[in-house]
Amino acid sequence: MTAKTHLYAILEKAEEGDRLSRIVDLFIITLIVLNVTMVILETIEGINETYGKFIELFETICVLIFTVEYMLRIWCCTADTKFARPLTGRLAFMLTPLALIDFIAIFPYYIFLLVTIPPDYTLPLRLLRLFRLLKVGRYSHSMQMFGRVIWQKRRELYIVAFALTLLLVIVSSLMYFVEHHAQPEAFSSIPTTMWWGIVTLTTVGYGDVFPITPLGKFFGALIAVLGVGMFALPAGILSSGFVEAMQESHRGDKCPHCGKDIHNHG
């Protein structure tokens, strides 16, 4: 086993029993979580003035480590037969979603170093650093499971999304027609009324827009009673898909006594 294949195994998600790989994984995950926490805390006023120096230093260290990690990944990816060719293989590897996320996690830092950013673009570029969170996806069982559930239920979700869009269009048009004259501000157009529609049908109900005419209240009440169920459907679909996925992952368990699949037993 060459140094390259060895390094490749360490950087990939740890196999059971591979202690060094596991430590590297945990180190990277801790770094990501700490870094993202800082990006979040940074937005609190006053924090920057007091801890600005420390945050900047920590950011630099993180980016350096992530850069080294990225470089090493590109160097040793040829250990995988899929990316075996020195140039085209590495290019193909760089375009895989996980490698792209790794790239997005570091490049805003270098942009800031190289170019003078106009102040309007500072905030979006700083927030882009939150994408680092997606680097955790490589190690996280739960994020992969969620991805799988959404993929498995895509047909159901399409149908429901279509029905919800239809419902929202009809409901908002009706309400626009009924309330437009009484509240020309809040119900100024059908797209504006859709804000009311979603806030009501998801039962959030901020209270910034609501019907005030008797007819508007009548239709609003009817819409609430009938529509609330529809907007709860995606939750129900995902929920049942999630439960199924959990059961399946249980089913794959080995028997703790004999090591065979549990289903081969009575």
Add this chain to the structure above:
Amino acid sequence: MTAKTHLYAILEKAEEGDRLSRIVDLFIITLIVLNVTMVILETIEGINETYGKFIELFETICVLIFTVEYMLRIWCCTADTKFARPLTGRLAFMLTPLALIDFIAIFPYYIFLLVTIPPDYTLPLRLLRLFRLLKVGRYSHSMQMFGRVIWQKRRELYIVAFALTLLLVIVSSLMYFVEHHAQPEAFSSIPTTMWWGIVTLTTVGYGDVFPITPLGKFFGALIAVLGVGMFALPAGILSSGFVEAMQESHRGDKCPHCGKDIHNHG
């Protein structure tokens, strides 16, 4: 096969493999979606002044195409044995729900052309164009499935609707009695209090009406805890019906290997 039967096959929902029919279907669907989007955008102030000419032109073109489609459908419907008679068959066809929707989709346009509409009736007639959305129902699997689910669960929905009405009447009467003196405006009568009832029991909770007396808050809290479950029932019923319908449509799948129904296998 005559031109008529051929045309009939094209206009109906495409069978698998019939490419021409499929293209026609997609063309009509695209037209409907674009048209409805315009009806929605039209209500935004300023849009009409800038794009009014273009929207009007597009509307005219759409209506012309829909009119031709409608005419052709009526002409070639006799290809179906159910509507085979030249006159009574065509009349029967014109009274089918889908043909009626096709008619409603175009007739407001001609009303505007022929008659001077008093300004009060302009908005409703313009919004009537949104009914064109229902034309998509002919092609949409998901709208048909929803219709079927509601039909299958009609007994459950009746019972729940009855129980919810009863609950709403009792709850609103109680609250009217308790809060009427403290808030004669918001709780002015039992029907008015029903607005509070629905906004609370669906958990929308805009915050425009809520009890302020201690007794009102006590009953309001009790009603919320006990009633919220009831108003979630229609959602639960539709949700489980929908899941069942999806499973059934899966069950009808053919085995990808041998082409037989999957259920004939183990």
Add this chain to the structure above:
Amino acid sequence: MTAKTHLYAILEKAEEGDRLSRIVDLFIITLIVLNVTMVILETIEGINETYGKFIELFETICVLIFTVEYMLRIWCCTADTKFARPLTGRLAFMLTPLALIDFIAIFPYYIFLLVTIPPDYTLPLRLLRLFRLLKVGRYSHSMQMFGRVIWQKRRELYIVAFALTLLLVIVSSLMYFVEHHAQPEAFSSIPTTMWWGIVTLTTVGYGDVFPITPLGKFFGALIAVLGVGMFALPAGILSSGFVEAMQESHRGDKCPHCGKDIHNHG
């Protein structure tokens, strides 16, 4: 069959095929629904002045019919072996829940006739007439089913009610402690804070009370995320109980072809 047993059969819920009994049932149900609708509409200001005379007349007629119905029921109840004894049997019958409801449905009217009611007690006595709605329970399959579901799930509901009370006490005490100083008005005591607790945990969220301190918002957010699930439990329990009850009532269906229980078939 004497006139008494015949009358008894007519007044009870109709057996299949008994047309006269069915007509009587429908007549009584219609009367109840109309009457309750009037009690509700009566509370709208202005209605009384315009339609007061008519409403009063209709009320008198309804009460007379209900009184006759009540008298006849008491007279002919001896046709049932359970209430066969002329005096003690009739007294036992008068104390059954359904007979008591029948009594409550008419007695406020006679109180008004006999005694001068102080104006403070007019409204409650008038609203007592809404109890007539419960008379429908005799004929309504769905109300009986709901009663059965609640009875079957009583153990689960007890447990959840206990847990919710506990949760509400803990959550409200915590919030009272955290927010009391910042908002001495809205969070004036633990029972007052429970109003916030219920409005939040049922996700109604009127917006009349909410935490404003950072610590209060932190705990409020935590409570919302963890607690919302708990308060959805009664809904889930009733919902699943309702679905089971519907399935059971289906299972009892006879085969439409041969008249045998459907389950005796493959």
Add this chain to the structure above:
Amino acid sequence: MTAKTHLYAILEKAEEGDRLSRIVDLFIITLIVLNVTMVILETIEGINETYGKFIELFETICVLIFTVEYMLRIWCCTADTKFARPLTGRLAFMLTPLALIDFIAIFPYYIFLLVTIPPDYTLPLRLLRLFRLLKVGRYSHSMQMFGRVIWQKRRELYIVAFALTLLLVIVSSLMYFVEHHAQPEAFSSIPTTMWWGIVTLTTVGYGDVFPITPLGKFFGALIAVLGVGMFALPAGILSSGFVEAMQESHRGDKCPHCGKDIHNHG
């Protein structure tokens, strides 16, 4: 059977048929519920002035009884083979969760007696008395069942908690970026925006913070539709776990006819 083992059996949760033990249990439970009710009512202004003397007396009596109960438990715990050793056994017993709860239930009272508490710490110490509620856990089947359900579903809850945290971070960062300029007060930082995120995603929707810019409303609507389902997942998981636990506890029932486990029958 010595006095000690006898007392131990009485203080522990009653076995079926042990009447004396049952009466002691009920007495303690009643005392706890009454005491906690008083702690709650005490916070209402005016109560203390009127009933202060009585509440104080009742509190003293309760604490005395709870102290005697605690002492007796420690004395007779050696009847259990696990805590048989006079000193180390008793110490081990004192560190069991239930014994710790018993201790927390009484010690604030003695602190107040012994030390002068600065007024800032009076309220928290008084509210600590609410922990007495947890003493009910010893007797309550339902609290133990909830504990078990949460434990059984811990894997699912971890995954969902992780996903919800991720979702909240992403959603709040996006919203902070979009609304920060329009509402620098309400969306002052990402942690502040998380308050909006949780209030929206749990569908509480107080209405104290909501997006006002068109872009903010667009993303807010999208987030509401997609995210509401996610935050309903813990409820769904606990709910299904609770239903399973109830079914299992039913399954353990004995056959009413022969007294054997129901599962030994067909």
